[in-house]
Amino acid sequence: MTTAASPPDGSVDHDDDALSWGDADDATHVDAAHNPVAVKDRGERDPEAPETSGALVGFGVFGGLYLLYTVAWLLTASTSYVSGVDTLLTVFVEVLRFLSIVAPALWFTVVLWAGRASRTRSRLLWMLLGAVVLFPWPFLMTRSFG
Amino acid sequence: MTAATPTARRTPGPLVGRIVVLVVFAALFAYMTVQSIGNLVTVSQSVQAFNAFLETTSGGGSLARSTPWVWLVLDIAIAPVAFAVAWWTTRRARLAVTAGVFLVAFAAAGALWLDLQLFVPRLLDF
Numbered sequence: 001m002t003t004a005a006s007p008p009d010g011s012v013d014h015d016d017d018a019l020s021w022g023d024a025d026d027a028t029h030v031d032a033a034h035n036p037v038a039v040k041d042r043g044e045r046d047p048e049a050p051e052t053s054g055a056l057v058g059f060g061v062f063g064g065l066y067l068l069y070t071v072a073w074l075l076t077a078s079t080s081y082v083s084g085v086d087t088l089l090t091v092f093v094e095v096l097r098f099l100s101i102v103a104p105a106l107w108f109t110v111v112l113w114a115g116r117a118s119r120t121r122s123r124l125l126w127m128l129l130g131a132v133v134l135f136p137w138p139f140l141m142t143r144s145f146g
Numbered sequence: 147m148t149a150a151t152p153t154a155r156r157t158p159g160p161l162v163g164r165i166v167v168l169v170v171f172a173a174l175f176a177y178m179t180v181q182s183i184g185n186l187v188t189v190s191q192s193v194q195a196f197n198a199f200l201e202t203t204s205g206g207g208s209l210a211r212s213t214p215w216v217w218l219v220l221d222i223a224i225a226p227v228a229f230a231v232a233w234w235t236t237r238r239a240r241l242a243v244t245a246g247v248f249l250v251a252f253a254a255a256g257a258l259w260l261d262l263q264l265f266v267p268r269l270l271d272f
């Protein structure tokens with residue numbers, strides 16, 4: 001893209017411009033080409049860039065939490081969710097039972113892998129969402145504490 | 147003058163792969179939704195039958211149960227919401243990422259679905 005950049009001293013002839021914004025020789029004339037607007041960079045991060053220590057701590061915390069979730073889902077693997085149903089639904093529930101055990105590890109991996117070009121904050125927010133969605137309620141419901 | 151930008155065009159291979167991923171997971175999520183609708187019908191009928199039985203007994207009215215509509219509707223909503231979120235987050239993603247995200251969405255929806263399969267009967271406690 002070529003820019004019709006003109007120095008503020010008005011040495012460039014503006015007569016060829018399609019639109020005129022006033023006298024370039026006027027002392028109060030402001031030329032937009034020399035007054036760039038500061039735009040906040042919201043672009044993607046470099047996937048090859050090293051993680052900050054804060055990000056590593058955050059991912060470590062969620063990784064530990066997800067590991068606990070996996071153990072909790074594993075401990076409730078024998079829970080009976082449905083009974084007296086057809087074969088297809090039984091297979092479906094067994095598949096979901098397996099997936100719920102591996103879901104925390106899957107979520108953690110996919111957020112880090114698929115979101116490696118995303119900002120750290122958005123990846124941590126996805127991790128937080130996973131911590132809410134994957135909470136092992138069956139572990140609490142099938143056990144009495146105290 | 148802006149230089150002509152090259153048109154980003156999806157090659158047929160990944161496009162077909164993406165369609166396959168969408169169709170497979172749409173079928174799985176649809177099955178989950180159908181089962182949830184079945185749960186809603188079964189549970190609401192069971193509650194009605196239970197309450198009707200209680201009305202025939204003396205003093206049994208106080209044991210009447212109410213249908214947990216909120217949880218049953220949430221049960222139905224899980225799969226469509228998970229599918230929509232997965233589809234929205236993978237609009238411009240590569241095939242492998244799309245498949246991974248849909249697998250995670252299905253696993254997460256499944257975990258929530260199992261939560262409710264365990265939780266709703268406990269609310270009723272016939």
